Amino acid sequence: MNGAPSTGTIVQFWYEFASTYSYPAAMRVEASAAAQGVVVSWRPFLLGPIFAELGWTTSPFNLQPAKGRYMWRDLARICAREGLAFVRPEPFPQNTLLAARVAMALPDGAQRAAFTRAVYQAEFELGLTISDHTVLANALAQAGDVEAEALRLAETPDVKLALRAATEEAQAVGLFGAPTFVTPDGELFWGFDRMDEAMAWARNADTIRVEPR
């Protein structure tokens, strides 16, 4: 599960597969990072346990209908501007536990990135159900894992524990939503609209090496 780049200025990109604004972030984060000469670490986690501590049993966009209506419109505007296709997932939010475990089973780096993008595209471009094994196997194939080996690994205790540890780390760091970008000096930047700012911050801050995870 390791494989994160060990040198250079690393910005952690924390994402949850059900998070709507994580979709454009996943599709554009590499370009945003490259523009500032920094490197992305791909950090899947689950928002469910964090929301549960607030007493929430579903997405805040479902709990607050006005905010939800706004979000779908805002996301459509963003996708149009970014040249990204957009369909609204049904149901929303999707069950993302297996997809997140599969992402954890892949090495941080190009392969996890490719799988992550493929899952978001399945969800937000094609309207597919991302808890479906076939959908995940296809996403793995796009990431070069044609045997879907990571789908088998996803069910092992090591990977399950790794995802739980990542979610606990996210909570300890102070994450409350996704996407969130964390710079080497510990700054948090929440939201697709803070992505470029995070990368610029990381470039300008003193470079602190982050241990690969």
Added chain:
Amino acid sequence: MNGAPSTGTIVQFWYEFASTYSYPAAMRVEASAAAQGVVVSWRPFLLGPIFAELGWTTSPFNLQPAKGRYMWRDLARICAREGLAFVRPEPFPQNTLLAARVAMALPDGAQRAAFTRAVYQAEFELGLTISDHTVLANALAQAGDVEAEALRLAETPDVKLALRAATEEAQAVGLFGAPTFVTPDGELFWGFDRMDEAMAWARNADTIRVEPR
């Protein structure tokens, strides 16, 4: 209480005096609008009744401590970038009922704008209590109302009803937070980080005249 510009492309700037991101918005909205050749209508309202319908008795930044911690840091970064002073109001949120009524008592336009900025500066630059009559009288003086006539009007039934109507309008339009920018074609843009986008949208959309309020 009228006085909104009656011609040109008008973007409604909806603000709540307790709203943290409304502070940089109030200080920069005129410049943002001018850059796109559009005009600002200043729309004070109350978030309290809207939050109350969600069962909230205080700011979501208090209800969600991690989100609150992030917000204060994010706001400090924004103020630094914008060259704005920043102190954290105590207590947070402030009681904003009287300030909002005073704003309603002023004509929409330069005088309401000047009062609004002066209140935000009292709150976020000087750390003053904006429910205080003296603070509001000083803000009115900065807006040219040296006799604090608007402070007297603020207690009249007409102004109280006008603020209640504005808050009901905000809710009907779908507002759930502040600042929110509403363009002539009915698009909503929520947050200081959407301000420039709202102005650009308004300039590019077909110009629809909005009746002064």
